[in-house]
Amino acid sequence: MKLIFLGPPGAGKGTQATIVSEKLSIPTISTGDMLRAAIAAGTEVGKLAQTYMDKGHLVPDEVVIHLVAERVSQPDCQKGYILDGVPRTIAQAEALEAEGIQFDHVLSIESLDDTVIGRLTGRRVCPNCRAIYHIKGHPTKVEGLCDVCGGRVVQRVDDAPETVRERLEVYHSLTEPLKGFYQQRGLLREVKDTGAVADTNQVIMDILEGN
Ligand code: ADP
Ligand code: ZN
Numbered sequence: 001m002k003l004i005f006l007g008p009p010g011a012g013k014g015t016q017a018t019i020v021s022e023k024l025s026i027p028t029i030s031t032g033d034m035l036r037a038a039i040a041a042g043t044e045v046g047k048l049a050q051t052y053m054d055k056g057h058l059v060p061d062e063v064v065i066h067l068v069a070e071r072v073s074q075p076d077c078q079k080g081y082i083l084d085g086v087p088r089t090i091a092q093a094e095a096l097e098a099e100g101i102q103f104d105h106v107l108s109i110e111s112l113d114d115t116v117i118g119r120l121t122g123r124r125v126c127p128n129c130r131a132i133y134h135i136k137g138h139p140t141k142v143e144g145l146c147d148v149c150g151g152r153v154v155q156r157v158d159d160a161p162e163t164v165r166e167r168l169e170v171y172h173s174l175t176e177p178l179k180g181f182y183q184q185r186g187l188l189r190e191v192k193d194t195g196a197v198a199d200t201n202q203v204i205m206d207i208l209e210g211n
Contacts (some may be wrong), residue, residue, distance in 0.1 A: 002022070003081075003103050003107065003208075004105075005085075006106060008111055008167075009167045010164075010198060011110075012197065013084050014032075014085075015197055016197075016201060020204060020205075020208070026082060029071050029077075029083040030081065031064050031083075032070065035053060037066075055163065056166035058089065058174065068096070072101065088178075089175065090181055093181055103209065104187075105187060105207065106187045107204060107207065108191065109191050113194075116164075116168065117164055120159045121161050122135040122136055124140070124153040126148065126149060127154060129146060129151065131147065131148045133146075135154055138193065191207070
């Protein structure tokens, strides 16, 4: 099973991808996570990527496609995988097609701009164990400290309000056209953002089980 999760930043792609990954026993490939790992490791790719990511801009297509092509060739991807955050441009989608990769479903999570702005600007993350919180929806028990590991939670640089608006603009202009691209190939399935993780997941599982 090869799946793509599309949707604006803050739609919950990563959250849903993690749940579906576990249920289907296939890995999630998140280019955002891979790029943040490259930044943390101080690699050349990381240094280059950071200059784009901090501004809310896309990292060049070649960089991302190279990372993905390498990752999907690994043994744990034989049975399938979920792409989270990639492709993000028509050029990336064409590059994946050129690699001969075929997908079973493209799930587009449909969230309103105002919803995702509130989610992202209120998001706090633990850099240590990667737990995710929200100042209103899911606050830490002790202010500023991770419930899981006690580390200090922070705001992602690209979750600052101006950068969130920039990321949304990038989504609407460069990524949203992918819906038409995959619609033409008969693969697009729209999933309403219900606001509740379990409900949205049920909608997704129904699609994957062919209902
Ligand atoms: P979100 O979906 O919340 O914006 P991600 O973690 O998917 O978060 O992406 C964070 C940043 O990483 C993006 O704003 C972009 O700079 C970069 N990035 C991630 N995936 C891609 C991609 N496929 N193509 C180009 N840039 C990417
Ligand atoms: Zn933590």
